[in-house]
Amino acid sequence: MNEKQRIRTSKFLSLILRHEPERIGLKLDQSGWIGVEMLLDACRKHGMLLKQADLEEVVATNEKKRFAFSEDGRQIRASQGHSVEVALGYPPQPPPRELFHGTATRFLDAIRKEGLCKGARHHVHLSSDAETAQKVGHRHGKPVVLIVRTAEMQTRGHAFFLSENGVWLTESVPAEFIVFPDQPTIAEQPRA
Numbered sequence: 001m002n003e004k005q006r007i008r009t010s011k012f013l014s015l016i017l018r019h020e021p022e023r024i025g026l027k028l029d030q031s032g033w034i035g036v037e038m039l040l041d042a043c044r045k046h047g048m049l050l051k052q053a054d055l056e057e058v059v060a061t062n063e064k065k066r067f068a069f070s071e072d073g074r075q076i077r078a079s080q081g082h083s084v085e086v087a088l089g090y091p092p093q094p095p096p097r098e099l100f101h102g103t104a105t106r107f108l109d110a111i112r113k114e115g116l117c118k119g120a121r122h123h124v125h126l127s128s129d130a131e132t133a134q135k136v137g138h139r140h141g142k143p144v145v146l147i148v149r150t151a152e153m154q155t156r157g158h159a160f161f162l163s164e165n166g167v168w169l170t171e172s173v174p175a176e177f178i179v180f181p182d183q184p185t186i187a188e189q190p191r192a
Contacts, residue, residue, distance in 0.1 A: 001057055009058050012048060013067060017078040024048075032077040032086035036069075039076060065165030080163040083120045090161035090169070095150035099126035099168050101178075102137030105144045112180065116148075116173035123161070123169035126150070147179035 001009070016039070021028050024042040028034050036055065043050045055076060059067045068079050080088065101116055101124070116124045127133040130145050137143030153173070154160060161169040 102133035104141030
């Protein structure tokens with residue numbers, strides 16, 4: 001499989017395993033899993049000729065680790081980013097002191113008013129490093145990286161979950177916990 005085919009297959013799997021499994025006649029289980037054989041069979045019936053080896057290659061080479069196989073290798077799911085109802089079963093985790101969210105500058109006014117909302121997805125996605133967040137923001141327009149005061153959020157009762165591919169998830173981020181580009185960072189803020 002060449003790079004173009006891998007990208008095409010990854011985008012197709014994202015569509016099916018995150019958003020529209022019914023497009024090829026599938027229904028994910030409550031945790032987002034689908035049997036590999038069921039997926040391959042449904043793909044064939046809808047003109048997408050995939051083999052087990054193709055799935056294994058896409059899962060292994062996807063730099064964002066968007067997909068995962070079950071321990072026995074008989075099921076596959078998206079690691080996060082679903083718009084269909086699933087319960088991924090990630091246990092709450094204590095987050096680092098701060099995490100990062102990449103977005104586009106055109107969304108800043110709304111975020112200042114409403115904070116970060118999950119929209120059609122199940123969670124707000126946060127990155128462990130600013131570089132990754134910058135890449136995410138770039139996909140949406142002129143990028144900007146926001147710092148989220150996660151340790152403070154957790155002490156105020158907000159839960160955080162760490163996906164299999166290292167993306168931090170939370171229900172929402174109120175604006176009061178966001179450090180915007182024109183504000184001092186946590187390290188620069190005066191201590192109370």
